[in-house]
Amino acid sequence: MPPVVLALRRLPSPRLTGLGAGLFASAVMLVLGLLDLLLFDGSPVVYGLLFLPVSALTALWVRTADLVTAPIGVPIAFAVGVVPIAGGTGGFGGQAMAVVTALAVHAGWLYGGTLVAGLIASVRKVREMGRRQHLARSGGSGASGTASVAGEAPGGAGGPGGAAAARRRPVA
Numbered sequence: 051m052p053p054v055v056l057a058l059r060r061l062p063s064p065r066l067t068g069l070g071a072g073l074f075a076s077a078v079m080l081v082l083g084l085l086d087l088l089l090f091d092g093s094p095v096v097y098g099l100l101f102l103p104v105s106a107l108t109a110l111w112v113r114t115a116d117l118v119t120a121p122i123g124v125p126i127a128f129a130v131g132v133v134p135i136a137g138g139t140g141g142f143g144g145q146a147m148a149v150v151t152a153l154a155v156h157a158g159w160l161y162g163g164t165l166v167a168g169l170i171a172s173v174r175k176v177r178e179m180g181r182r183q184h185l186a187r188s189g190g191s192g193a194s195g196t197a198s199v200a201g202e203a204p205g206g207a208g209g210p211g212g213a214a215a216a217r218r219r220p221v222a
Contacts, residue, residue, distance in 0.1 A: 064111050068119030071112040075124050078104050079131025092135035094152070098159030101128055105163035109170035117175050121168040128160050129153060 066074055082100045090096045104127065109120040129149065138148025153160065 065113045066108075066111050066116075067113060068116035068123070071108050071116065071119060072123030072126060074111070075104055075108040075127035076130040079127040080134070081131075083131035083134040087134045092137060094135065094156050094159070097131065097135055098156060098162070101131070101159055101163045102166055105167040106170060109167040109174070112171070114174065114178050117171040120171045121164055124167045125160055125164050128163060132156070 079101065082104070083097060086092060086097045086100070101124075105120075105124045108124055108127070109117075112120045132152045133145070133149055136145065136148035136152040138145035
């Protein structure tokens, strides 16, 4: 197995809710924005490069049921974190205009991170759908499915294992 895959498997695998994933990404991007301002004088390239792994981790750590929130939460996190490095002056209006300008100028990083989160969430969703389909197929032909088919009357609908038993079969 490649060393990159082994390193990724050693990372923690928390399962965040949709809100938790958005808060995680926003908090991390705010801290990274502040660190970027202190260490690199607010370099947008450093900030953008740091945004990409945060987007990937957010999409990897969100629960399967909340996968749709990953590509929604990371652009919000980008906007939260860009506030310290936007460099606005002149009060709230000047700061707001600086943030809007920074979002427009650095939209490539924003789109890139959103694309990363969207691709990871999509792959996870497709894999989950395949896993569920496989479980449904293997669960339907398992011992309980065979028992109800074997107990059917020759007509197919009557008897103790007939159509009524098929309707009561749990959905995986």
